[in-house]
Amino acid sequence: MAGNSRESGRTVTGRAFSVLGAFDAESPRLSLTEISQRADVPLATAHRLVGELENWGALRRENDGRYTIGLRLWELGLLAPVHTGLRNAAMPYMQQLHEQTGANVQLAVRDGPEAVYVEKLSGRRSIPILSRSGGRLPLHPTGVGKVLLAHAPREVVQDYCARGLVRYTPYTVAEPGRLVRELAGVRQRDFARTAEEMTFGSCSVAVPVREDGDVVASLGLVVQTAQAEVAKLVRALAPAAEAIGRQLDSSTAFRSEAD
Amino acid sequence: MAGNSRESGRTVTGRAFSVLGAFDAESPRLSLTEISQRADVPLATAHRLVGELENWGALRRENDGRYTIGLRLWELGLLAPVHTGLRNAAMPYMQQLHEQTGANVQLAVRDGPEAVYVEKLSGRRSIPILSRSGGRLPLHPTGVGKVLLAHAPREVVQDYCARGLVRYTPYTVAEPGRLVRELAGVRQRDFARTAEEMTFGSCSVAVPVREDGDVVASLGLVVQTAQAEVAKLVRALAPAAEAIGRQLDSSTAFRSEAD
Incomplete structure (x- = not known):
């Protein structure tokens, strides 16, 4: 798997899911900076991953620029x-x-x-x-x-x-x-x-x-x-x-x- | 991004999410073969991605070997x-x-x-x-x-x-x-x-x-x-x-x- 030195040991999928894992009940709305910090990925990586996740519907960007879990991820979860x-x-x-x-x-x-x-x-x-x-x-x-x-x-x-x-x-x-x-x-x-x-x-x-x-x-x-x-x-x-x-x-x- | 010729144009995150997208209300339980076909990824790739998704809790393997959406993805979705x-x-x-x-x-x-x-x-x-x-x-x-x-x-x-x-x-x-x-x-x-x-x-x-x-x-x-x-x-x-x-x-x- 591709990975730079800072992120060695984490797969790309792993990084995408660490972005999702940054969200929890206490923090369901996060800015890009907060996501980067909580997921421990560089800001540029967080920006790219968040964009991909938003396109898929896993995240949703609100009017104030913060992100929440998106409708499609909510729907997917209900299949459990x-x-x-x-x-x-x-x-x-x-x-x-x-x-x-x-x-x-x-x-x-x-x-x-x-x-x-x-x-x-x-x-x-x-x-x-x-x-x-x-x-x-x-x-x-x-x-x-x-x-x-x-x-x-x-x-x-x-x-x-x-x-x-x-x-x-x-x-x-x-x-x-x-x-x-x-x-x-x-x-x-x-x-x-x-x-x-x-x-x-x-x-x-x-x-x-x-x-x-x-x-x-x-x-x-x-x-x-x-x-x-x-x-x-x-x-x-x-x-x-x-x-x-x-x-x-x-x-x-x-x-x-x-x- | 890493990617072989067959999967060019799709990011690794995209492939992981196409695995998740293989699940829907009509098909909430899928075998690895079904996931590979529905997500249009080679069986070996599906196997690796499903393993990563299972480790994270996004998918769950049942006793009969089929996969369902996991508890952690369900919990995450409820943050929407x-x-x-x-x-x-x-x-x-x-x-x-x-x-x-x-x-x-x-x-x-x-x-x-x-x-x-x-x-x-x-x-x-x-x-x-x-x-x-x-x-x-x-x-x-x-x-x-x-x-x-x-x-x-x-x-x-x-x-x-x-x-x-x-x-x-x-x-x-x-x-x-x-x-x-x-x-x-x-x-x-x-x-x-x-x-x-x-x-x-x-x-x-x-x-x-x-x-x-x-x-x-x-x-x-x-x-x-x-x-x-x-x-x-x-x-x-x-x-x-x-x-x-x-x-x-x-x-x-x-x-x-x-x-």
């Missing part, structure tokens, strides 16, 4: 099985849960040591929550995260604990031994709950979504702590998660990318 | 303003509309001569519809499409008519003169309606979504023809579209990419 399979199968049930409970409804998968939020529904009468579709949150202080971790291979749990468990509030379960015992309980009861472990005032309940017996996702509700009626929420969640699992037939199989 | 700005602002109002009417709720923007569906909500009691998020439909036989075309620059309408108006059903307005007169009516009444112009048995009503006075999107409802109470649907749509427009404040401005 996590959207076409899992999200689309789950959406009608998530809407029904939202109508039924008024709670924030979340659907997440595990990607390594994080929960990736595939979809969330938060109506105008729901409490504000941190998750957003395409966003990531840690596994140990969230309901969907605890479910996903409870059904992860043992090595994943060990590695996760070894990296250190951040304490977000005084209620976060941040001791490895206590977390491991809690995860055993999650498997036994087939649901997880949190109370103010990530954010004060909010509480979550989550259940596994299974495809052919394997846990591939987690479905959760987030409510105000004061309103939490755990048993009632689990009774609403469980049949929805089962119905979603049945939709995930093997012909359009969605599988977690975690392992 | 059409999602973070427009879709997220609209979603709570779309859910409310869905609860209120039981209809399919659609949000679309115009990209050239097509309506791009940014989001749709179709509950289990809604009728099946053709649109899907990230999907495209023509402008003239759909409610949201008529709104978007009615507010497009004159040249866009002329070009659109000159390309020929496909007649999907006997009720499709497929005569340019009649369509142009209808679009004037859409601007005057501030809503569009269709009755079985795209699909038998279904009917749609749509209104514009304005940001700082400019029409940037369209919000629509699709119902069974027999159930269509147009005035009632417009009364539900109009305040929702206004509320969405107010959310699109200039700091996170979403603008149509059409022009």
